[in-house]
Amino acid sequence: MKSGFVNIVGNPNVGKSTLMNLLVGERISIATFKAQTTRHRIMGIVNTDEEQIVFSDTPGVLKPNYKMQEAMLAFSESALQDADVLLYVTDVVERPDKNADFLQHVRQLKGVPVLVLINKIDLSDQAALEAAVDYWHALLPSAEILPISAKARFGVDQVMARIKELLPEAPPYFDRDSLTDKPARFFVSEIIREKILLYYDKEIPYSVEVVVEEFKEKEKSIHIRAIIYVERDSQKGIIIGHQGTALKRVGTEARKALEKFFDKRIFLELFVKVDKDWRNNPRRLTAYGYNDRS
Numbered sequence: 001m002k003s004g005f006v007n008i009v010g011n012p013n014v015g016k017s018t019l020m021n022l023l024v025g026e027r028i029s030i031a032t033f034k035a036q037t038t039r040h041r042i043m044g045i046v047n048t049d050e051e052q053i054v055f056s057d058t059p060g061v062l063k064p065n066y067k068m069q070e071a072m073l074a075f076s077e078s079a080l081q082d083a084d085v086l087l088y089v090t091d092v093v094e095r096p097d098k099n100a101d102f103l104q105h106v107r108q109l110k111g112v113p114v115l116v117l118i119n120k121i122d123l124s125d126q127a128a129l130e131a132a133v134d135y136w137h138a139l140l141p142s143a144e145i146l147p148i149s150a151k152a153r154f155g156v157d158q159v160m161a162r163i164k165e166l167l168p169e170a171p172p173y174f175d176r177d178s179l180t181d182k183p184a185r186f187f188v189s190e191i192i193r194e195k196i197l198l199y200y201d202k203e204i205p206y207s208v209e210v211v212v213e214e215f216k217e218k219e220k221s222i223h224i225r226a227i228i229y230v231e232r233d234s235q236k237g238i239i240i241g242h243q244g245t246a247l248k249r250v251g252t253e254a255r256k257a258l259e260k261f262f263d264k265r266i267f268l269e270l271f272v273k274v275d276k277d278w279r280n281n282p283r284r285l286t287a288y289g290y291n292d293r294s
């Protein structure tokens with residue numbers, strides 16, 4: 001039996017979550033066009049007769065400006081501690097020299113195979129791709145470099161095949177039928193947050209935390225009550241919108257996505273509350289799960 005942790009790290013918006021969902025074959029991690037979509041370390045588990053591959057998606061590496069971002073960075077760094085295989089994802093559009101400290105940690109990993117995945121090659125030409133390969137080869141000489149396009153599903157099967165070769169022999173870490181380490185409520189709050197990332201501008205999505213207060217599952221339906229917390233009063237009005245239309249849109253689109261995810265009828269109630277400056281409040285961050293280390 002082969003089993004191990006395959007941890008996905010890299011800068012924001014390079015396609016880590018899109019790739020994780022492809023590798024796992026389920027839409028476990030939300031992915032949007034905005035940077036800093038992922039805030040937690042989220043495991044997606046692939047079980048076959050011979051292997052258990054525990055993928056971890058992580059937040060994009062950043063220089064923290066507030067305590068929530070410190071917690072996000074700690075999730076990314078934790079993925080360097082226990083990786084059996086590390087997937088360092090970059091893409092053909094990002095400025096690759098940012099976050100030199102994190103790259104230095106990657107370089108110092110002992111005995112951990114690193115695959116540098118140059119994503120979004122659908123946006124590149126051959127010459128630019130070759131330059132990127134040379135650049136990464138100089139930066140991480142012992143890493144293997146694989147160009148991919150998660151969006152076009154190009155190169156992903158090769159990545160999977162290489163992971164299976166590199167996976168160590170070990171007994172499984174999780175039940176053989178588990179798909180993730182996170183409870184159903186986590187996915188509910190993430191799906192609601194995804195809609196908020198898509199429908200609101202500027203700082204609003206980054207000031208939001210979603211808490212599921214009630215999750216009552218029946219045979220054919222799930223009743224959910226969730227609170228959208230914002231940092232300030234003025235943000236509450238923006239989330240709700242004129243005559244409640246903005247919030248209604250979030251509710252409708254989140255319900256549709258939740259029905260797809262759970263394959264059940266969903267009854268969703270959303271409320272908006274202010275939790276002043278929660279992003280810098282250690283006690284609130286702990287309550288919201290930002291200090292859970294797996």
Ligand SMILES: Nc1nc2c(ncn2[C@@H]2O[C@H](COP(=O)(O)OP(=O)(O)OP(=O)(O)O)[C@@H](O)[C@H]2O)c(=O)[nH]1
Pocket residue numbers: 011012013014015016017018019030031032033034035036037038039058059060061119120121122123148149150151152
């Ligand atoms: N053109 C193109 N876009 C891609 C590709 N892979 C991902 N994207 C897009 O890149 C954006 C970011 O994708 P995510 O998967 O959310 O990126 P991430 O690295 O998880 O981002 P953070 O969670 O913010 O760190 C989304 O709009 C994706 O659709 C690709 O191969 N080609």
Ligand SMILES: [Mg+2]
Pocket residue numbers: 016017018029030031037038057058059060
């Ligand atoms: Mg992500």
